[in-house]
Amino acid sequence: MDSIPPTNSPIVAAFIAHTPGSAAAYAEACEHFPGGVTHDTRYVRPHPLAIARAAGPRKWDVDGNEYVDYAGGHGALILGHAHPAVTAAVAEQLAKGTHYGANHALENRWAALIKSMVPSAEMIRFTNSGTEATLMALRVARAATGRKKLLRLRGHFHGWHDHVAFGVTNHFDGTPTPGILEGLSDNVLLADPNDEAGLSALMAAHGSEIAAAILEPTGSTYGQVPLRESFVHLLRAETAKHGAVLVFDEVVTGFRVSKGGAQEVLGIRPDLTTLAKILAGGLPGGAVVGRRDLLELLDLERAAARGVEKIPHQGTYNANPLSAAAGIATLEILRDTDAIARAHATAATLRGAMNAVLDEMSVPWAVYGSHTGVHIFTNWKRLPITPASFDPLAMGYADLKVPRGLQTVTRLLLAMRTHGVDFSPWPGGPVSAVHGPAEVDATITAFRAALRDLRAEGEIA
Template identity: 60%
Template structure:
């Protein structure tokens, strides 16, 4: 039976009356994309809005309706839509080239800002997204420690790849979600945030833990807040057991403070994953952290140490447009009160 809440209510009727253009676009999209969307969070019943432009804190749909945007591009737009300095930087770069397939000076400036702002960043490696950043962080931790298991915290989001699906919105027993091999799920240990005693027991019972990863302000972007005292215990316990601590600062980086949650709380992780604000509203991610860990990506260091280098490619790693937007955004974050104002 149809859901009357999305078919017959007065609110839905008013929504449909105000957004016929979005309804028509949604109908077309339903014949192209699964559920008519390209991102799970954009699935809204009876249909989502189709946006044509945005400026500052507002955006406009295909029917001309104006909205105050509290979503901020999935959290990527700390500075709002079309910040003039970011737009200027991207326009300037477009005229020079959109993709070189080579190293460029803007990626150096981008990394310098990351290292200036993020306390744990001794080295940086760019990726194309936050999901890619967490994928590489886990691989680095396993390669560095020689251990295999990963501690994750229930409800914490770290992207959609195989290691990060169980325990976010379902499968809280650690069982694999559809398409994920049981062997992958078997390498995960799900823990409760704010439970230092439970974490201590988990580490005492498992000596093959390579890393622990979490959102440092709490699950779902701090909707389930973390007690800062738990972060202190987490740092002490992971250090005692030789476990790599990964702060997933894709959401919190350059937002909670210019240096992210780690600067705000004074706790230094071994690895940090970044995205969203990092690239000024364009696609981009990064892994930052201890030099000795990221040295596993270094040709010369691994060769001299007779270790196998971790392979890492990515057609759009440090793309010039993303780098230009990122430099502009991080300069504003680092030199103004943007974080406090937001």
Template identity: 55%
Template sequence: MPDTNLSNSAIINAYMAATPGSAALHSKALGAFPSGITHDSRWLKPYPLSCERGKGAIKWDVDGNRYVDLFGGHGSHLLGHCPDAVVEATIEQMRKGSQFGASHALEIEWANLIQEMVPAAERVRFTSSGTEATHMAVRLARAHTGRRKIARFHRHFHGWHDAMAFGVDGHFDGTPTPGVTEAVADGVVLLPPNDIDAVRALFERDNDIAAVIIEPIGANTGNVPIPGSFLKALRAVTQEYGVLLIMDEVVTGFRLAPGGAQEARGVTPDLCTLAKIVAGGMPGGAVAGRKELLDELDFDVSAAKGREKIKHPGTYNANPVSAAAGIVTLKAIRDTDACARANAAAEAVRRNLRKVLAEENVPWGIYGEFSFFFIYMNGAKLDIDPMTFDGFSVPSSTFVPDTRKTLTQKLHLGMITNGVDPMGFRGGILSAEHGEAEVAAITDAFRNTLKALKVEGEI
């Protein structure tokens, strides 16, 4: 049953009163799934929201409640929910077939679009997810360099396979999480964010580093932000020491700009990983990069060089339905101002929410870049002016997950009961379909939620 061990909170009770259908579904889900959920980010007390449909910037839950969506399909929906052309393309392909066990024309067209739009993409290999893409990228890096280790940054998320399963929200000392062997953990070096001296020092003392992998605008897509200057410095130092740079563009790819962070930041990696938008919101991912690196997967090249190729099967690699959705989506991003519209909507939200904080006298900050915004809840109790807060100016160590669980729960639920489904308590992701009305609704929901939190003594 849903957790009903609640205080006298009007915010929580309002959520429960508005979402009995979600409560009922969660009760059933508890008999099927651990914690009653199918993705860790959906864990929410007293129970998670269950949705039924979406269109554009809006989605509806199973009780018929309407929400401005800020989760964006985990970043997949730059064009909003159910773009007509994408829906029609997937339906048309489903009528033709969803799995042939053979090559098909759509996979070539899909890859050619990626090659056209993404600076690093001399060659492409499709996967079924972003996690599979980062898994393949680190394997390519190790095979090509003959080196054993991968360097990562604290809190940067690269999927859930063994080499990426620690150092995200804990285990920053490099110890493995449950189910991961020490041998795997020994092949990963964790580094503090935004510290180019630490990167250089690692390369000086250890010549066994095959690659560095990074989220190009910061951990969790900018939740712990990094400036473009750091990315440029990282590219320079990796080239100096012969270490490969893997840019994880699973979320940023085709979102910041048509060419992703590579275009927006002016930095070209050796390898990049893609998912979410690349498949038009359908399941699918890809590794793209220099030909000589992707040649580790090539039968003929490997045979000619007398080496064992990397094996890479995968039932749903370049699935034709995902390909159809991806092609239409990428063409729309290439040929329209979709990225610019999403970025402008997020900038309007950031501007408005700063004003709300200042007017409500709440010493928090709003930050983020491109189509993202984040809420700095100031657990460190810094002296903050919401109107001038700069996420790059505060120590990275202060961007730790907030320990005030009741506050973060109520902030999340309060936004939902005010008609906005955020990306948890952290902030949100905007799409090209978020217009003035949606920005105004987000602003009002934030203000009303802050007022309710004040009444309950949380802020």
């Protein structure tokens, strides 16, 4: 492991003193994994947390420290950690076998449940992850249209496969990141979020060449850069006009914005939708759902009847029985209870309480978001704002997207962890249905303490 750079930061020193077991685990991890992590967003210096167990809205590290958790399994755990109904369903299936290499009854139940909840789901193809789902959706769109070009929005994340691995946190000019072929990136058109005039002009110039347009329907990073509803409706109209396939990436928003996803709230029927995370109840799993005529290109007989070659698709763990069991248990709870509404209400309470702390301490930041999302705007450009005057829709993605490695954000995250709260690194996080008043109170106490720590170090005025 590289040596940790020396620091005179009391925040960093306090975190190191608080988490010696995590430091030791990270030293070992660096012997095994590039950067010592198995997911890019877990990387942080001096070291990430090493977690030993989790339950409900909380988790505990290897040193025994307790955290209110806003990582949420990277957004997969709307019911919190180790929900009893989900773990019971998985345990029951585990005793029956983990992999049949064959069709099974649970995949039918899972699919029927999805179709009953997601407005656009005429047919379904399961995948192993969200990345695989978006890859499949774009492949289906190209096969259906015979076109090459794809339209994406700057800053929107759709996984790590070649067509989407640039223009997210960098390379906003469309040039490829390492390992991506220039010829591939040349067939991707990037548009600015909320630029309706720019979108119309791009579609007028290239609409007949575009196979698919894909977006996160509430905005990138679950609304960190929110989209105007009018922009999404315009994209629906433009894709329909030019015969391009509209893909809603609801890997995060699916079953979190509403039972039917963002598409239900927006009143928009996309041609294809990609799902993962909550879909599989916190286990690996994803899906492409949408128009029957598009997904029938994966059907050997239907493709042959249409005189075209079938799109090949395998996947060892597609519709894995354990993922299906967890997914069914989770979706039934979301369908039959007020879990989503409770998560929305707690998130709104938390956002309001955090903004009250910012006002109280005269910190020119803001906390915003919608549905279950919480986003902390750390005002790294030092704009003249208050929580009450802040309007994220008036800002561009370059203002709202925090540059990777920004010291203030890193120290905020470390201070929050030292005070017992683990936020996602953007910074913010999704709220679950099991976060309640105790978690809100603990988060507010930690937030106030972290801001005091930052002020003492001169990170905020």
